[in-house]
Amino acid sequence: MRVMIAEDSALLREGLLRLLADEGYVVTAAVADAEALLAAVAADPPQVVVVDVRMPPTHTDEGLRAALEIRRRWPNTAVLVLSQYVEGRYATELLSGSSQGVGYLLKDRVMQVEEFLGALERVGGGGTAFDPEVVRRLLARSAHTDPLQRLTSRERDVLDLMAQGYTNAAIAEQLYVSRSAVEKHINAIFDKLGLTGNAGYSRRVLAVLRHLGTALPGT
Numbered sequence: 001m002r003v004m005i006a007e008d009s010a011l012l013r014e015g016l017l018r019l020l021a022d023e024g025y026v027v028t029a030a031v032a033d034a035e036a037l038l039a040a041v042a043a044d045p046p047q048v049v050v051v052d053v054r055m056p057p058t059h060t061d062e063g064l065r066a067a068l069e070i071r072r073r074w075p076n077t078a079v080l081v082l083s084q085y086v087e088g089r090y091a092t093e094l095l096s097g098s099s100q101g102v103g104y105l106l107k108d109r110v111m112q113v114e115e116f117l118g119a120l121e122r123v124g125g126g127g128t129a130f131d132p133e134v135v136r137r138l139l140a141r142s143a144h145t146d147p148l149q150r151l152t153s154r155e156r157d158v159l160d161l162m163a164q165g166y167t168n169a170a171i172a173e174q175l176y177v178s179r180s181a182v183e184k185h186i187n188a189i190f191d192k193l194g195l196t197g198n199a200g201y202s203r204r205v206l207a208v209l210r211h212l213g214t215a216l217p218g219t
Contacts, residue, residue: 001060004040004046005017005031005050006033007052015100037066038066038069048079048101049078051064051080054083061154064081067079084107101127103128103165104130106131152188161174162189168186
């Protein structure tokens with residue numbers, strides 16, 4: 001898999017480069033700012049871009065805005081955001097756009113190398129990989145009552161795994177329940193959130209975010 005890295009921390013950038021190279025990935029570029037990222041993608045679009053949110057020159061949301069531009073101009077290039085921050089406005093726009101090849105992980109919650117590589121593979125393969133905390137924070141920004149309060153603890157567990165891109169069968173394995181039980185929980189989640197059913201598992205959390213996106217401050 002051909003991967004491009006955009007990270008302004010030289011230490012982390014070099015660490016990611018070496019990790020991916022050691023794991024057999026081809027790192028086509030490793031850059032420190034959003035402008036360089038867009039130029040590198042334009043010159044040679046990779047399969048996946050791993051990008052931070054806050055990058056030079058203002059260290060606010062340059063990375064996410066670059067990610068949105070990449071999704072618009074090069075829709076076949078997947079994007080995995082790896083950051084310390086959840087930036088509400090652009091994160092919601094990114095996650096509520098295309099249903100394929102997008103992910104958002106928090107750096108301080110990636111505990112294992114295998115966890116990161118698994119997310120990278122899912123996103124590169126056209127799936128999704130959302131940190132459950134990202135989903136919680138985005139939903140909690142809603143100007144209305146937090147819709148997660150309507151869910152049972154088991155339904156929240158299912159939603160967390162949906163957010164990470166797991167299929168119904170994989171969720172059943174993780175929670176030690178039957179697949180039919182998972183399907184019932186998912187139907188209940190959509191009912192409580194007022195969503196219509198979506199068959200593709202990679203679209204489910206995006207549907208939640210899309211439904212709530214108009215209520216997010218600043219969107």
